[in-house]
Amino acid sequence: MGKNRLEAFSDGVIAIIITIMVLELKVPHGADFKVLLPLWPVFMSYVLSFIYVGIYWNNHHHMLHVVQQISGGVLWANLHLLFWLSLTPFVTAWMGENHFQTAPVAAYGFVLLMCAIAYTILARALTAHHRENKALADAIGRDTKGWISIALYVTGIALSLWYPWIGFALYICVAIIWLVPDTRIEKRVA
Amino acid sequence: MGKNRLEAFSDGVIAIIITIMVLELKVPHGADFKVLLPLWPVFMSYVLSFIYVGIYWNNHHHMLHVVQQISGGVLWANLHLLFWLSLTPFVTAWMGENHFQTAPVAAYGFVLLMCAIAYTILARALTAHHRENKALADAIGRDTKGWISIALYVTGIALSLWYPWIGFALYICVAIIWLVPDTRIEKRVA
Amino acid sequence: MGKNRLEAFSDGVIAIIITIMVLELKVPHGADFKVLLPLWPVFMSYVLSFIYVGIYWNNHHHMLHVVQQISGGVLWANLHLLFWLSLTPFVTAWMGENHFQTAPVAAYGFVLLMCAIAYTILARALTAHHRENKALADAIGRDTKGWISIALYVTGIALSLWYPWIGFALYICVAIIWLVPDTRIEKRVA
Amino acid sequence: MGKNRLEAFSDGVIAIIITIMVLELKVPHGADFKVLLPLWPVFMSYVLSFIYVGIYWNNHHHMLHVVQQISGGVLWANLHLLFWLSLTPFVTAWMGENHFQTAPVAAYGFVLLMCAIAYTILARALTAHHRENKALADAIGRDTKGWISIALYVTGIALSLWYPWIGFALYICVAIIWLVPDTRIEKRVA
Numbered sequence: 095m096g097k098n099r100l101e102a103f104s105d106g107v108i109a110i111i112i113t114i115m116v117l118e119l120k121v122p123h124g125a126d127f128k129v130l131l132p133l134w135p136v137f138m139s140y141v142l143s144f145i146y147v148g149i150y151w152n153n154h155h156h157m158l159h160v161v162q163q164i165s166g167g168v169l170w171a172n173l174h175l176l177f178w179l180s181l182t183p184f185v186t187a188w189m190g191e192n193h194f195q196t197a198p199v200a201a202y203g204f205v206l207l208m209c210a211i212a213y214t215i216l217a218r219a220l221t222a223h224h225r226e227n228k229a230l231a232d233a234i235g236r237d238t239k240g241w242i243s244i245a246l247y248v249t250g251i252a253l254s255l256w257y258p259w260i261g262f263a264l265y266i267c268v269a270i271i272w273l274v275p276d277t278r279i280e281k282r283v284a
Numbered sequence: 285m286g287k288n289r290l291e292a293f294s295d296g297v298i299a300i301i302i303t304i305m306v307l308e309l310k311v312p313h314g315a316d317f318k319v320l321l322p323l324w325p326v327f328m329s330y331v332l333s334f335i336y337v338g339i340y341w342n343n344h345h346h347m348l349h350v351v352q353q354i355s356g357g358v359l360w361a362n363l364h365l366l367f368w369l370s371l372t373p374f375v376t377a378w379m380g381e382n383h384f385q386t387a388p389v390a391a392y393g394f395v396l397l398m399c400a401i402a403y404t405i406l407a408r409a410l411t412a413h414h415r416e417n418k419a420l421a422d423a424i425g426r427d428t429k430g431w432i433s434i435a436l437y438v439t440g441i442a443l444s445l446w447y448p449w450i451g452f453a454l455y456i457c458v459a460i461i462w463l464v465p466d467t468r469i470e471k472r473v474a
Numbered sequence: 475m476g477k478n479r480l481e482a483f484s485d486g487v488i489a490i491i492i493t494i495m496v497l498e499l500k501v502p503h504g505a506d507f508k509v510l511l512p513l514w515p516v517f518m519s520y521v522l523s524f525i526y527v528g529i530y531w532n533n534h535h536h537m538l539h540v541v542q543q544i545s546g547g548v549l550w551a552n553l554h555l556l557f558w559l560s561l562t563p564f565v566t567a568w569m570g571e572n573h574f575q576t577a578p579v580a581a582y583g584f585v586l587l588m589c590a591i592a593y594t595i596l597a598r599a600l601t602a603h604h605r606e607n608k609a610l611a612d613a614i615g616r617d618t619k620g621w622i623s624i625a626l627y628v629t630g631i632a633l634s635l636w637y638p639w640i641g642f643a644l645y646i647c648v649a650i651i652w653l654v655p656d657t658r659i660e661k662r663v664a
Numbered sequence: 665m666g667k668n669r670l671e672a673f674s675d676g677v678i679a680i681i682i683t684i685m686v687l688e689l690k691v692p693h694g695a696d697f698k699v700l701l702p703l704w705p706v707f708m709s710y711v712l713s714f715i716y717v718g719i720y721w722n723n724h725h726h727m728l729h730v731v732q733q734i735s736g737g738v739l740w741a742n743l744h745l746l747f748w749l750s751l752t753p754f755v756t757a758w759m760g761e762n763h764f765q766t767a768p769v770a771a772y773g774f775v776l777l778m779c780a781i782a783y784t785i786l787a788r789a790l791t792a793h794h795r796e797n798k799a800l801a802d803a804i805g806r807d808t809k810g811w812i813s814i815a816l817y818v819t820g821i822a823l824s825l826w827y828p829w830i831g832f833a834l835y836i837c838v839a840i841i842w843l844v845p846d847t848r849i850e851k852r853v854a
Contacts, residue, residue, distance in 0.1 A: 102672060103298070106300070121688070152736070155669050180303055188311050195315035198315055382504075382505035388505055391510070483675045483679055487682060490680055490683040556682075560682070
């Protein structure tokens with residue numbers, strides 16, 4: 095099976111996820127600048143989620159760039175990742191509307207954690223199907239960033255039950271770690 | 285006519301269908317974990333529909349993979365399938381919000397049934413246009429899975445009028461049957 | 475300029491238009507079949523609009539199939555068509571929610587009329603840019619169907635001010651005329 | 665990295681942005697033409713934003729047409745542009761619902777300004793990656809239109825605090841300036 099439609103479908107779903115989140119920025123009543131102020135937690139959540147979904151799109155792009163063929167297992171591992179990403183708008187809105195309280199911040203971290211796990215499963219499914227593709231296998235094999243992220247998410251979820259802002263800060267840290275694109279694969283290709 | 289735009293358009297519509305369903309997961313009021321509990325029927329409906337739409341995308345992908353040219357009839361058979369798929373978010377939300385009661389579960393099954401029939405019509409339209417394409421014709425000819433699904437849907441709709449949970453369980457069975465990708469076509473290609 | 479991105483962007487916009495219309499089918503309160511009954515005008519509007527948008531996508535597909543290069547004018551003629559198509563969900567919902575009363579049926583016809591005019595402008599822009607492309611120029615030159623449609627829309631809008639159902643019936647007639655794909659171009663290509 | 669997925673993803677996001685704005689045109693209660701009248705400010709906002717997003721799509725199309733390879737920096741510069749574009753529906757709705765009052769018109773201008781700055785950053789990121797691509801570098805180097813736009817936005821934002829209609833008129837002027845496609849690049853290619 096070729097990868098083109100998988101990429102096109104994933105691009106479509108990710109494009110919709112990243113865009114419908116803005117619908118949670120409800121248009122305020124009133125025409126003063128000060129009616130925008132209460133929107134800042136929703137806006138901050140939106141910014142972080144936009145960056146996260148952007149990171150997933152970037153890394154998805156990089157990872158599929160080095161493969162040519164995909165199996166049925168990869169199709170489902172990819173849908174599994176899209177499923178958890180599709181829950182991002184829900185937890186983003188819940189966290190923003192409740193001003194970063196305990197439970198919503200933990201739930202947000204949980205969805206991020208599941209996305210990270212789903213991404214790891216997709217990477218494994220791709221390597222299983224491309225054992226001969228050294229560029230992919232080697233690059234994903236040393237998945238230090240991935241494991242650090244998962245550790246930070248788990249810590250963030252646990253801490254957010256007492257100090258939600260520390261949890262939120264840890265999620266920002268993970269985003270910063272990933273904002274640097276996945277140069278492992280780029281270097282291998284070069 | 286080439287198939288590229290048909291695939292791109294179908295990918296777009298299916299990507300939107302699979303993603304807007306999550307908008308029915310309304311952000312709850314309150315910041316406790318317990319406000320998430322009443323969402324479980326909507327969430328379960330969402331999970332099942334996500335899997336169903338994923339199955340249709342996968343099979344659509346497989347079926348169009350083995351053809352090159354499409355006719356006007358195929359374009360309309362495809363739009364007919366997309367029409368019934370587009371009703372999935374509606375019945376998903378109705379079933380979830382009413383906690384799997386009789387009528388919504390039957391309506392959900394009816395839309396699944398119509399999708400299955402529309403998929404069969406699309407398969408027939410493709411084979412009519414590709415009589416020489418033995419790979420496609422033979423593969424679709426032994427459409428055992430398709431007929432079992434239709435039988436299970438009809439049984440599920442009928443039973444759901446008395447025992448909606450049995451209907452729902454049957455719809456899950458059909459999903460499990462199809463989760464295995466359509467290896468008939470993969471084998472033929474190999 | 476190549477036509478690929480124009481097609482991809484148009485596919486995306488048309489896919490979203492055809493899909494978000496279903497969001498107007500509001501999930502009813504109550505779990506009986508009889509709560510579905512009041513939805514029939516919205517559903518009928520949805521079906522007609524789905525067919526119309528499908529017709530535009532099909533014809534757009536056919537028309538762009540025979541050209542290779544596009545100009546800046548074509549880009550804007552295409553955006554102009556997408557603009558009027560994007561108003562379809564609005565008039566569809568207005569017509570459905572008001573049970574096919576006078577003003578909404580006329581407004582629906584007006585948007586259809588503007589789509590038809592925009593499509594004609596796009597066809598002219600394409601032929602202006604492809605004077606040497608006889609297949610395209612000849613086919614579009616004998617635009618009988620297009621002129622009949624515009625005449626039927628104008629009649630439908632006028633009549634709908636007194637007998638909205640006759641207006642609605644005329645819009646259905648136009649859809650039936652176009653359901654037959656634009657064989658003019660197909661024949662030329664053959 | 666190839667540019668195809670960047671284009672496909674951007675097309676998807678821009679297609680969704682341009683289409684979901686129409687959802688702010690809320691279906692009015694009542695079936696008279698006169699219930700449409702109060703919608704005119706929202707409709708005018710929608711028309712202007714549709715044109716703006718169309719301009720960005722056109723220029724994005726033109727600019728990426730002359731490059732072949734993209735870097736990680738370009739991916740993020742592109743996401744940054746999409747972020748500001750994604751705020752367009754929010755400010756469009758706020759401006760329309762408040763009948764072009766002071767603060768919403770200034771906020772609308774601010775988002776347009778940030779889009780223009782983000783577009784400039786994307787152009788710089790592309791030229792940094794394509795120093796040898798004279799066609800791109802020269803064309804973007806004389807970015808007169810871009811600087812005039814930014815100056816008009818800043819003036820419009822400032823004036824809109826006292827005379828919002830003048831601010832709005834200036835935003836329309838910028839749109840008119842850009843409605844002429846970016847012939848700089850087209851000429852270079854020729």
